[in-house]
């Protein structure tokens with residue numbers, strides 16, 4: 638369990654983390670989301686005692702990290718895959734850490750197998766690709782078989798097979814009862830990996846809730862309908878106060894009545910339905926709408942109006958029309974185990990020993 642209370646970090650005039658209070662619980666994958674520069678890495682560094690809070694505190698298993706007796710056995714972290722001695726082989730990198738933390742050397746072989754880099758274990762890490770470095774960083778995090786795992790952008794540099802592998806790894810680690818805290822900008826991946834979300838913007842809490850609640854409470858549900866008698870169905874839906882808008886491929890998007898009510902309406906009037914599909918917005922759509930005002934670094938597109946939240950643009954949540962108001966639990970962003978459980982395919986050895 639990770640518990641932050643009023644966690645705050647100021648660098649000079651820059652308030653990087655602003656009074657964050659949250660808990661990261663065991664048995665779930667908790668996604669940590671926020672635009673570039675919103676304070677995710679700073680928060681993770683404070684959890685690991687690599688940065689001191691300006692105010693507030695953060696505890697791992699009830700203690701500040703620096704009071705944890707065997708850190709690698711309690712918390713494993715991948716913060717920066719490049720943070721390793723480039724002149725050491727992958728094996729020696731892990732062995733040094735194992736020996737200095739009282740971890741048996743056989744665990745080195747185990748984690749090399751888990752992350753699939755055994756074939757390159759005797760190569761110096763400076764020759765590693767980004768993806769191989771990420772895998773070795775994950776092996777380092779797993780070395781002490783810790784109950785808490787923190788990954789900062791773990792899929793960075795991984796190929797599609799590697800992304801799928803890390804998704805399954807994180808789920809397996811959480812299913813074993815571990816606390817898994819992971820930051821990522823890859824929303825489609827987060828949507829299928831995380832059970833719970835902590836979303837921050839400009840250092841402040843925007844949302845702390847389950848993935849399901851985050852999407853359902855922050856987007857309006859609608860139903861995709863296909864029918865050869867759309868005109869008749871549209872009149873019925875509109876008579877009940879619903880709205881019907883065109884969608885792709887001749888389908889319509891019905892907002893208002895629930896799918897079951899639409900189906901009943903169609904059946905009662907002898908209208909054939911070829912599709913009746915309830916939809917929610919994707920995590921990416923909800924995330925973009927909720928963090929719109931909290932984005933600090935934004936690329937401009939020539940000839941297009943400024944994004945909501947950009948100077949000169951209309952202020953607000955930046956959500957598309959029809960999206961719900963922020964629910965309770967969301968804060969308005971400021972204006973302006975056993976290795977065999979998750980084996981990884983081995984990366985073949987290539988390149989030359991350096």
Ligand SMILES: Nc1ncnc2c1ncn2[C@@H]1O[C@H](COP(=O)(O)OP(=O)(O)OP(=O)(O)O)[C@@H](O)[C@H]1O
Nearest residue numbers: 648651652653671672673674675676677678679680
């Ligand atoms: N050592 C430092 N000195 C000064 N400012 C810093 C330092 N570390 C981070 N910052 C600033 O604090 C803010 C938060 O940075 P942080 O790296 O935590 O954000 P992030 O959410 O991890 O971003 P990204 O998604 O781009 O990795 C940024 O404005 C950053 O420039």
